[in-house]
Amino acid sequence: MLDWVFEGIVNWISSIISQMMDAVSGLFLQALGTDMTAMEEYFPFVSKAFTVLQYTAWAVLFLITVWQLFRVFGGPITEAENPWTLLARSGVFALLIGYAKPIFMLTLDIARAPYTALMELGMSGEDFTFAGVEQSLTNGLTTIIAAASVVGLLLLIILEISLGWNYFKLLIETVERYIVVGVLCYTSPLAFSMGASKATVQIFKSWCRMVGSQLLLLVMNVWFLRAFNSSMGQFIGNGGALSSGQGSIFLWLFCALAFLKTAQKFDSYLTSLGLNAAQTGSGMGMELLIAARTIGGYGGGVRSAGSVFGRGSAAAGAGVPAGTSGGFAAGFASKFKGNSYVRDAVVNGGVRMGAGGGAGFVGRAFGGIAARNGAVLTGDSIASVAARNPDMSGSIAGEIADRSLSNYMPQLSGYQLSGTQISGGRVSTEALSADGKEAGLELYSADQFEKPDGPHAVVTASDGSRWYQVASGTGAGAFYDAPVFSGSADEMEAVAAAFPGVTEGTTLWTVGDGMLEAYDTDGGSSMWYNSAYYEEPEAPHTVMQSANGVDWYAMQPHAETPEFESGDSAGRYNQAAFQAFMPGYTETVSSVDGSGRTEGHFEVRHENGSGTTFYDTAQYAAPKGDYQVFEDSHGGQWYAIHGEAAVERRPVYENGKPVYDGNNVRTETVETVRYKVMPSRFGRPKGRTDSGNKPPRRKR
DSSP, X not given: OHHHHHHHHHHHHHHHHHHHHHHHTTHHHHHSOSSSHHHHHHOHHHHXXXXXXXXXXXXXXHHHHHHHHHHGGGGGGGTOOOHHXXXXXXXXXXXXXXXXXXXXXXXXXXXXXXXXXXXXXXXXXXXXXXXXXXXXXXXXXXXXXXXXXXXXXXHHHHHHHHHHHHHHHHHHXXXXXXXXXXXXXXXXXXXXXXXXXXXXXXXXXXXXXXXXXXXXXXXXXXXXXXXXXXXXXXXXXXXXXXXXXXOOHHHHHHHHHHHHHHHHTHHHHHHHTTOOOOOOOTHHHHHHHHHHXXXXXXXXXXXXXXXXXXXXXXXXXXXXXXXXXXXXXXXXXXXXXXXXXXXXXXXXXXXXXXXXXXXXXXXXXXXXXXXXXXXXOOHHHHHHHHTSOHHHHOEEESHHHHHHHHHHOGGGTTSEEXXXXXXXXXXXXXXXXXXXXXXXXXXXXXXXXXXXXXXXXXXXXXXXXXXXXXXXXXXXXGGTOOOOOBOOGGGHHHHHHHOTTSOTTOEEEEEETTEEEEEOTTSOEEEEEETTTBXXXXXXXXXXXXXXXXXXXEEOOOOOOOOOOOSGGGHHHHHHHHHHHOTTOOSOOSEEEOTTGGGXXXXXXOTTSOEEEEEETTTBOOOSSOOEEEEOTTSOEEEEEEEEEEEEEEEOEETTEEOXXXXXXXEEEEEEEEOSOXXXXXXXXXXXXXXXXXXXXXXX
């Protein structure tokens, strides 16, 4: 019973194959002759563009001629051509460009004679149909296999498909050879532009050889196809037997396949002879085969949908989020994992990415049911929308977007999301934390957007893509803050993990919102400010980036000043301490005033009454005037501003009150130093105001 069913299927497939071969047989040679009718009617642009190529060819010919004439001035070292010969050849080929198409048509007329003669040559045995192939093969098989079996039927299918496929490839090769001739015809002006100069004439000669080779192939198309057709009509009728009584249908089949193979490779044979035949091949046939495989792949989509929807619902209700309905729909939602059907069911606009046709329609219908009953999208499903270009992605919104986004953005786990919008390269949502603080989030794909100008974090999605995360609102700090540190040495590993570029041995202490105090191994300290809380300071600083991509402004540590002593007896000690502290300062110092050291400055006096005040460059801006910069023994930088000796009168005070001589305040003369300039002190970084974040620019 099964053998009979299988035999019926094989016969049905064989008849389809023979009908397909009959359908394409004989169409090509009549339509694709040695004229350009099919080329112009199927591709009307080529005839319209022919004039443009003519003008282009004249321009190229002119440039080649001018260049070769210019080489004449180089004398014998340039091996230039005879200018009169060059001009004469240029004139001839300029005329040929104008008549390029008539010249090519004349060449086609020469090839038309053998082409037509081969087409009109009568053969009585040539009237055939491919329907006889299957019967002849079946009869030949019965001589080897006594009774029809599965093996014989499979062999029948294999042989017939092999014959049909090679015949089909030869027809494709015929079309390719005709198209090559058409291209040579309508680009012929460019070939004529190469003929005037000796330097480029080889290109023109090669083009001429290619034209001759392709016209020969065009004629040989008739020869091969009619020879094969005559073989079909001649030998199917007698089962492949020869006049000598030898041979069989199988010998004929192998000869026919070899003949078709030879016909397909004839262009390579001509090339080996030295002709310039274009190498066409079975690439187009393979593309058609791949297209057929792709269409067949949609059948797998039907099986995929069936495997999903055909599963039982024994675990109905399991895994459904709280608040969703129970019963069949809830159980179905728990089993229907995030996939292309659910995704396409909830995507607004864009291009669908799941199966099309009836299978896709049914899949999206059931995907919509799952979405309404608590299903979530996987990270891959969201990525197929978020990672695409906006003109193709469409968008995902609503409750399914709220409950699914954390599968794609793991850093949002633990937040209650609302108002989520997912589209190509951009995601927005409102995040509510467990402590009741709310933040608005905008995420931009680093592949599609430039780096934002304002504060932002860099996060990694589940598919490995990088995104710029911009937060606003009362809860924004949670998306920018570093972990809380206490300054303990036990936290060094946590510090290195939070700030990958930090110097080894650095410890941190959280001193406020968005502020850290950093201590190095030498005991020095500096303040770090979070860019999400503070604007970039004017004071010297470096930018440290945390592991989550947030910039921190690490202020330059203040210079350390020696503790100079006060009093008349401290002169020599202060002089020695200053010389050791500022070895590059060579002027003799008579005294040092360190009363302002906690403010980042101190003053030295010289024997002539003048003075110099030193200001820490980490705390003061460069003054507007003359100054020098010195480096202390610890590597700190100081502005040195020189002042001239001066005398000024100052009021005399007793018990905190001025002393009067009559109606005038008593004064005394005091030696001092007069400075023409004084630097301004850097202020603390300004707090950043949440005035809205400007979206970054899209990459082009």
